[in-house]
Amino acid sequence: MKKSIKNSIRFLNMIMVVIVFITTIILCGKFIDTTNIFALNNIIILVIFLLLSFIFSTLLANVITYPLKKMEKGMRNVSEGKITDTKYLKEYSSLSEIKDVISSYTLMMELIKKNNFDLNSQQSKTEIILEHMADGVIAFSITRQVVHMNKSAMRLLAITKAEDTFDKIVGKLKIDLDFDKVMYLPNYKSIEVKTTVQDNALNIVFVPFFSDKLSPMGVIMVIRNITESVKLDNLRKEFVANVSHELKTPLTSIKGYSETIMNGDLTYQEIIRFSKVINQEANRMSKLVSDLLQLSRFDYKKVSWKKMMFSLVDLANSVCEKMQYLAAEKKHKLECVVTVPPPNVYADRDAIEQVIINIVSNSIKYTPEGGTITIYLGSIDGNVYLKVVDNGIGIPEADLKRIFERFYRVDKARSRKMGGTGLGLSIVKEIIDGNDGTININSEVNKGTEVIITLPTKIKTVK
Numbered sequence: 001m002k003k004s005i006k007n008s009i010r011f012l013n014m015i016m017v018v019i020v021f022i023t024t025i026i027l028c029g030k031f032i033d034t035t036n037i038f039a040l041n042n043i044i045i046l047v048i049f050l051l052l053s054f055i056f057s058t059l060l061a062n063v064i065t066y067p068l069k070k071m072e073k074g075m076r077n078v079s080e081g082k083i084t085d086t087k088y089l090k091e092y093s094s095l096s097e098i099k100d101v102i103s104s105y106t107l108m109m110e111l112i113k114k115n116n117f118d119l120n121s122q123q124s125k126t127e128i129i130l131e132h133m134a135d136g137v138i139a140f141s142i143t144r145q146v147v148h149m150n151k152s153a154m155r156l157l158a159i160t161k162a163e164d165t166f167d168k169i170v171g172k173l174k175i176d177l178d179f180d181k182v183m184y185l186p187n188y189k190s191i192e193v194k195t196t197v198q199d200n201a202l203n204i205v206f207v208p209f210f211s212d213k214l215s216p217m218g219v220i221m222v223i224r225n226i227t228e229s230v231k232l233d234n235l236r237k238e239f240v241a242n243v244s245h246e247l248k249t250p251l252t253s254i255k256g257y258s259e260t261i262m263n264g265d266l267t268y269q270e271i272i273r274f275s276k277v278i279n280q281e282a283n284r285m286s287k288l289v290s291d292l293l294q295l296s297r298f299d300y301k302k303v304s305w306k307k308m309m310f311s312l313v314d315l316a317n318s319v320c321e322k323m324q325y326l327a328a329e330k331k332h333k334l335e336c337v338v339t340v341p342p343p344n345v346y347a348d349r350d351a352i353e354q355v356i357i358n359i360v361s362n363s364i365k366y367t368p369e370g371g372t373i374t375i376y377l378g379s380i381d382g383n384v385y386l387k388v389v390d391n392g393i394g395i396p397e398a399d400l401k402r403i404f405e406r407f408y409r410v411d412k413a414r415s416r417k418m419g420g421t422g423l424g425l426s427i428v429k430e431i432i433d434g435n436d437g438t439i440n441i442n443s444e445v446n447k448g449t450e451v452i453i454t455l456p457t458k459i460k461t462v463k
């Protein structure tokens with residue numbers, strides 16, 4: 001149907017008029033029986049006329065109803081979520097009877113198409129955001145079925161797609177919560193639950209969502225992994241408890257001894273002895289406070305390293321010398337061994353001196369009398385290493401991985417008795433990290449311990 005439909009109808013009309021005209025001429029004279037109106041001839045003619053008019057009217061009706069049928073199908077498609085093209089309707093737009101309907105329909109379809117596109121892009125944006133969120137999100141319909149569940153939710157709750165209802169999921173998490181209780185929460189209210197799944201501490205928020213008319217449509221569950229913040233919170237609590245405890249012990253003895261002195265009735269020797277204890281405890285407190293201050297400077301990045309090239313061998317030798325008197329107090333043999341002199345290192349000299357002192361003093365403290373402590377120096381993979389080896393009490397394997405934690409001590413009582421604060425190795429680790437070095441500890445109970453540090457020989461270039 002290339003030409004206009006109007007012309008087609010006109011053409012059909014003309015053919016019909018011609019056929020009727022010719023048929024009337026042929027049949028009128030010969031076949032019409034004027035005497036009997038129900039004669040067979042008359043009936044045949046009538047049937048032919050009826051047939052012709054039926055064919056004509058059907059053709060005419062089809063021409064008009066075809067686009068209507070198409071439009072109806074198009075609308076049915078929309079209800080099924082499909083959009084049909086409207087181009088084919090153009091050729092029917094000259095039909096004055098349905099011209100307006102076609103143009104309104106085309107306009108409506110274009111609008112639906114545009115809205116559909118907007119909606120689809122909005123939906124895909126939302127889906128991408130949901131899928132890549134660190135928080136888990138699950139949406140439940142009013143019938144408690146899962147309508148959306150992102151990857152994070154499956155990972156955090158360790159659930160599969162089989163857990164597809166509110167009751168199954170909440171049941172698996174052993175949370176005692178009724179769906180209706182969430183659904184009918186007052187506006188802007190939510191329910192928060194804390195639970196643990198596979199060593200992860202989770203904070204779960206349940207909140208209802210509503211339609212435009214504010215009738216409840218389902219429940220959203222938002223899952224957040226709070227393991228790190230719980231850990232930090234525990235560390236903070238543990239730290240405060242540790243500091244309080246470490247300060248309380250010396251304070252108690254200072255208070256006790258000073259009160260005894262104040263009460264009088266003491267010999268001169270007793271006063272000297274008690275004063276010595278007070279002095280010792282005050283020193284311990286002062287060491288603890290200065291260690292804590294040093295760590296806090298690391299935490300707040302207030303340390304500016306004074307890095308330079310220097311000989312680690314010279315530094316190790318001077319520390320070895322300085323500490324001989326301490327080693328001698330416990331009859332230890334302390335020596336420094338260098339087979340092949342390593343190159344100079346690039347680090348903060350004073351800070352590295354503190355590192356060596358801390359490590360060697362640990363060896364002196366935790367090695368029974370008459371032990372051997374050796375400092376080895378050499379180079380490895382372009383770095384310089386310093387290894388302190390003792391034949392002391394050693395560190396159990398289970399404690400090794402926690403040894404750099406603040407206040408961590410294998411045997412608190414023994415460490416305290418030796419004036420330790422449990423902060424020495426934490427400071428060592430901070431210094432080594434700040435100087436681009438590494439630190440490793442190997443140990444065997446009752447055999448001994450070796451602490452190995454490495455330091456760079458070059459200025460680190462920032463890429």
Ligand SMILES: Nc1ncnc2c1ncn2[C@@H]1O[C@H](COP(=O)(O)OP(=O)(O)O)[C@@H](O)[C@H]1O
Nearest residue numbers: 362363366409410415420421422423424425449
């Ligand atoms: N050479 C060593 N031999 C045995 N145990 C050690 C040695 N060095 C460290 N330790 C253990 O590691 C703990 C932590 O050391 P550190 O942080 O220096 O604390 P402190 O010496 O104040 O106790 C010590 O309490 C001790 O139990």
Ligand SMILES: [Mg+2]
Nearest residue numbers: 362420424425
């Ligand atoms: Mg120490």
